[in-house]
Amino acid sequence: MDRKAESKGPGKAYKNEEFIDTRDARPLRILAEYLEPEARFKRLHVHDTIIFFGSARTLSKDEASAALETAKAEGGNVRHAEMQLHMARYYEDARTLAHRLSEWSMNLDRRERRFLVCTGGGPGIMEAANRGASEANALNIGLTISMPTEEFDNPYVTRDLSFEFHYFFMRKFWFSYMAKAVVVMPGGFGTLDEFFELMTLIQTLKMKKRPPIVLFGSEFWSKVLDLEALASFGTIDEQDLDLFLRTDSVDEAFDFITSELATIGLSDSGPSL
Secondary structure: OOHHHHOOOOOOHHHOHHHHOOHHHHHHHHHHHHHHHHHHHHHOOOOOEEEEEOOOOOOOHHHHHHHHHHHHHHOOOHHHHHHHHHHHHHHHHHHHHHHHHHHHHHOOOOOOOOOEEEEOOOOOHHHHHHHHHHHOOOOEEEEEEOOOOOOOOOOOOOHHHEEEEOOHHHHHHHHHHOEEEEEEOOOOHHHHHHHHHHHHHHHOOOOOOOOOEEEEOHHHHHHHOOHHHHHHOOOOOHHHHHHOEEEOOHHHHHHHHHHHHHHHHOOOOOOOO
């Protein structure tokens, strides 16, 4: 018998997957979700991002049109399919806006990868934004989260900048940490959570810089969020309503973000928190 093999111990602790998956090793897992992305961002000279939030359920115009035709032909839920087609404009607007912002960004500083489009890496609005950036031949980021459901990432994320997180709070940290601008498209619980967390960070000055924020889709947001009511009841200040721009125009969103970044974002780089 090989005495060397016989006397070999249990092995290095950091290679012990049984231990790494335990409650005791949770601090190591959390730290890994900070250090590993940080190393990749540093290697690829990524410092600044433009975040796109929005529903994972939003279809492209082509997909929504096909779904409506199928629903009509097969006796499906036509009303739901019609709403999907109505909402598909936000997929196309996110795709166009991400494309234009990526082209603008690439003309600034190619080495430092300024203002990369960053999403949650999933389908819907996230896919649309990554797709628009990819179609501009720009690097883009996907911060996915492990889910007990189907595959969550989309094929348009730059592979070297595709991440999968276990902890929502670490994923949200990376959303906020390098964010220099934010586009909030119509979405559900996750989108609302992300939007309000950013508002809280800005309101409490925990975010050092004030990124331009676009709340895109007046019809949707006017029905879903009555933010003026918060000001009327005195739970926020009137000036807090000026922390974001509401619009339905890709042109207006693009002009607002690029002009704000030209004023406050180009002179400095680095974390927002």
